[in-house]
Amino acid sequence: xxxxxxxxxxxxxxxxxxxxxxxxxxxxxxxxxxxxxxxxxxxxxxxxxxxxxxxxxxxxxxxxxxxxxxxxxxxxxxxxxxxxxxxxxxxxxxxxxxxxxxxxxxxxxxxxxxxxxxxxxxxxxxxxxxxxxxxxxxxxxxxxxxxxxxxxxxxxxxxxxxxxxxxxxxxxxxxxxxxxxxxxxxxxxxxxxxxxxxxxxxxxxxxxxxxxxxxxxxxxxxxxxxxxxxxxxxxxxxxxxxxxxxxxxxxxxxxxxxxxxxxxxxxxxxxxxxxxxxxxxxxxxxxxxxxxxxxxxxxxxxxxxxxxxxxxxxxxxxxxxxxxxxxxxxxxxxxxxxxxxxxxxxx
Amino acid sequence: xxxxxxxxxxxxxxxxxxxxxxxxxxxxxxxxxxxxxxxxxxxxxxxxxxxxxxxxxxxxxxxxxxxxxxxxxxxxxxxxxxxxxxxxxxxxxxxxxxxxxxxxxxxxxxxxxxxxxxxxxxxxxxxxxxxxxxxxxxxxxxxxxxxxxxxxxxxxxxxxxxxxxxxxxxxxxxxxxxxxxxxxxxxxxxxxxxxxxxxxxxxxxxxxxxxxxxxxxxxxxxxxxxxxxxxxxxxxxxxxxxxxxxxxxxxxxxxxxxxxxxxxxxxxxxxxxxxxxxxxxxxxxxxxxxxxxxxxxxxxxxxxxxxxxxxxxxxxxxxxxxxxxxxxxxxxxxxxxxxxxxxxxxx
Numbered sequence: 154x155x156x157x158x159x160x161x162x163x164x165x166x167x168x169x170x171x172x173x174x175x176x177x178x179x180x181x182x183x184x185x186x187x188x189x190x191x192x193x194x195x196x197x198x199x200x201x202x203x204x205x206x207x208x209x210x211x212x213x214x215x216x217x218x219x220x221x222x223x224x225x226x227x228x229x230x231x232x233x234x235x236x237x238x239x240x241x242x243x244x245x246x247x248x249x250x251x252x253x254x255x256x257x258x259x260x261x262x263x264x265x266x267x268x269x270x271x272x273x274x275x276x277x278x279x280x281x282x283x284x285x286x287x288x289x290x291x292x293x294x295x296x297x298x299x300x301x302x303x304x305x306x307x308x309x310x311x312x313x314x315x316x317x318x319x320x321x322x323x324x325x326x327x328x329x330x331x332x333x334x335x336x337x338x339x340x341x342x343x344x345x346x347x348x349x350x351x352x353x354x355x356x357x358x359x360x361x362x363x364x365x366x367x368x369x370x371x372x373x374x375x376x377x378x379x380x381x382x383x384x385x386x387x388x389x390x391x392x393x394x395x396x397x398x399x400x401x402x403x404x405x406x407x408x409x410x411x412x413x414x415x416x417x418x419x420x421x422x423x424x425x426x427x428x429x430x431x432x433x434x435x436x437x438x439x440x441x442x443x444x445x446x447x448x449x450x451x452x453x454x455x456x457x458x459x460x461x462x463x464x465x466x467x468x469x470x471x472x473x474x475x476x477x478x479x480x481x482x483x484x485x486x487x488x489x490x491x492x493x494x495x496x497x498x499x500x
Numbered sequence: 501x502x503x504x505x506x507x508x509x510x511x512x513x514x515x516x517x518x519x520x521x522x523x524x525x526x527x528x529x530x531x532x533x534x535x536x537x538x539x540x541x542x543x544x545x546x547x548x549x550x551x552x553x554x555x556x557x558x559x560x561x562x563x564x565x566x567x568x569x570x571x572x573x574x575x576x577x578x579x580x581x582x583x584x585x586x587x588x589x590x591x592x593x594x595x596x597x598x599x600x601x602x603x604x605x606x607x608x609x610x611x612x613x614x615x616x617x618x619x620x621x622x623x624x625x626x627x628x629x630x631x632x633x634x635x636x637x638x639x640x641x642x643x644x645x646x647x648x649x650x651x652x653x654x655x656x657x658x659x660x661x662x663x664x665x666x667x668x669x670x671x672x673x674x675x676x677x678x679x680x681x682x683x684x685x686x687x688x689x690x691x692x693x694x695x696x697x698x699x700x701x702x703x704x705x706x707x708x709x710x711x712x713x714x715x716x717x718x719x720x721x722x723x724x725x726x727x728x729x730x731x732x733x734x735x736x737x738x739x740x741x742x743x744x745x746x747x748x749x750x751x752x753x754x755x756x757x758x759x760x761x762x763x764x765x766x767x768x769x770x771x772x773x774x775x776x777x778x779x780x781x782x783x784x785x786x787x788x789x790x791x792x793x794x795x796x797x798x799x800x801x802x803x804x805x806x807x808x809x810x811x812x813x814x815x816x817x818x819x820x821x822x823x824x825x826x827x828x829x830x831x832x833x834x835x836x837x838x839x840x841x842x843x844x845x846x847x
Contacts, residue, residue, distance in 0.1 A: 250812075250813065306679070307679065308678050308679040322778070324671075324676065324678070325677070329671065329779065330672070330780070331655050331671070331779050331780020331781060331782075332653070332654065332655040332780055332781060332782035333780055335780055335813065336778070336779055336780035337777075337778060337779075337780075338777040339777065339778065341773075341777045341810060342773075342774045342777050342778065343691070343770055343773055343774060343808070344690070344693060345693065346691060346692065346766075346770055346808070351810075352812075353810040353811070353812045354809075354810045354811030354812055355773070355808060355809065355810045355811075356808070419693075423690055423693055426688075426689075426690055426702070427689045427690060427774060428778065430684075430685040430686065430688045430689050431669070431683070431684060431686065431689065431775065431778050431779070432676065432678050432683055432684075432778070432779070433677070433678020433679055433680055433682055433683035433684075434678060434679060435678075435679035435680075461690070461693070461702060461703070462701075462702065463688060463698075463700040463701045463702045464700070464701030464702075465597075465699075465700045465701055466597065466682065
């Protein structure tokens, strides 16, 4: 775990703050989603001071969106009784494809006006603070690692089960990166070759079975193919089934919901085995809306993990759910800002 | 890539050597196999000075085996016109299960008398030199990384295709390890759930399809099930088919050999995709006896990789064969000894 002391470089500004007895030791965490942008202000111990959420409004284009984010940050800071002088650095999480190391959003499926947007420079210009930028899954993983389900371990693997499946890996206390900006795309590990066609173009990705969307899709297909289920009425009434519907009907004992959940759990167990044999984490953490299904899902993942894992060695990896909920992104982003500051990464 | 300058701590002994104008800057690499132990002596630039191979004789038990290794090292050094004073450190590779960090071989399928053997201490006692110990696949990978197929890159994934499939990962110039001593067991990534039963107890491991043994086994099963092939005669005459047989008949155009090779190549392509989405290497290197099959195999792996990989992003990872052959282990072990010395890992 990184040492968590901040080491801000002392500028004239910060020296003045120090004279007033206040260190610039607050950190901002920003979690950009297609619908909402969540923003949090954290103290030097990464305790939350205040948080807010604004509508992304991606259709207005990057200039206005980033203006709005900067304004919301300033308002949040002021309303917390602080000034921007008290802020040391900003952490930012957003979905790819992006060149995180260059601070650039390349494109975005859900934000079509965001093409080659130098979001780090644009935010730095508006806030006058250094900004560290990373993948949304990495940022949420880092949040769980420093303050949530992974805080006692040094090696964890993290999955977010949402529309798609995002992934991140902490190896010996560091977020694992590769030769580019696209390591740990764990949702696209192939578990069923020649299986379902994923949105990425591959067949048989774990995402194409076990994400919230695909879990709902499999239930829909089963009913359309004639399966009996209490979900049938939902499909007829609403025209669609959501993952939440599946878990609600699972809790009520619906057999199809049980079968669909079992398939999801088995797919997730398989990907757990594969990441275990790759980076050997001591903990595997699932996050995202789908974990609302609760222990029924977790127990089935563990069941299939136990059933499928090798027998030549007893594995002690712990499979669990995330604990920070929707705040993981802002906590992780702020923690990354603090960590980068400490490491001298902004110099 | 690690800086390759040695930084031996100067003892009275080494100061004396220095007076004579000779630095203790040679490194020994030892690659322990069930049948043979390969030993190499390398200069400070990791150029090979001399090498040898002895019969392991594992049935004689660890004491005698380790005595014999120590004797062979001393003979090798002497015959190279050096003395043990010229040797800075020793690197050792051996198959697991082992506690590498504790210098302990736990057990060995092919060396049944090796149970809880403190091989590092035993070798250190006999040679009077620090010994660094790692998994045989890690050591061979490190050899290819510093001096072979991976020497221009910082991020590579390595597979050895032998009896089983071993794996190792270099991430940002470091061998990837996990929370214990069992990371990068890449042969046990599951690619076909509910598929063939692997020796490890899992079903559908890549090893159970694409190792040399299993490739031969699949050919045997196909013939026994009635497939027509020029390999049939080999099976009748020899009572068995080897992987080498498969590739020889492939080169002669046998249709079954082509089908078997295609299945091997597809399995390897799938595992390439999965490791790409995990640690994002810029190069994936295959080693081991099976690469003697040559470009026919490599081309088919690349073909299936191209066919199965996602389309949302162009991948530039290079898939290639190892270049050091059987010397990878001793080169890698010596390189690891040098690297550990430089990092102060023996202090």
